[in-house]
Amino acid sequence: MKTIQVLGSGCARCESTYRLIDELAREQGVEVELKKVEDIAEIMAMGVISTPGVAIDGEVVHTGSVPDRKLVADWLA
Numbered sequence: 001m002k003t004i005q006v007l008g009s010g011c012a013r014c015e016s017t018y019r020l021i022d023e024l025a026r027e028q029g030v031e032v033e034l035k036k037v038e039d040i041a042e043i044m045a046m047g048v049i050s051t052p053g054v055a056i057d058g059e060v061v062h063t064g065s066v067p068d069r070k071l072v073a074d075w076l077a
Contacts, residue, residue, distance in 0.1 A: 003033045004075070007043045007053035007060075010036070014052040016066050021054070021076075024069065030076045 004021055008014030018036060025032045037043060037055075046055060050064035056075055 001031050001033060002076075003035065003057055005035045005037045005055040007037045007046065007048050007055060007063075008051035009040065010038050011051065013066050017052040017054065020066065020069065021072055024072045025076055028073065028076050032076070 006014060006018045006021065008017070014036075018034065021032070022034055025034070037046075043051065043053065046053070046060055048060060048063050052063075052066065053060055054062040054067060054075075061075065062071070
């Protein structure tokens, strides 16, 4: 099971990213542990300056925008 963290302050783009990942994981039947990380110090410690960010199993894979559906689907494959 993958652990996916959505990194951001809770802005609309961060919430959209969280919902998109949750929705696609359910559609694909992929079990993930999905977490929100809203602590700015923790986000910055991961090297993310522009949110939303996404980390999979502790590795940052995306920053600065809401990822598109294909990219999220690729992460879940």
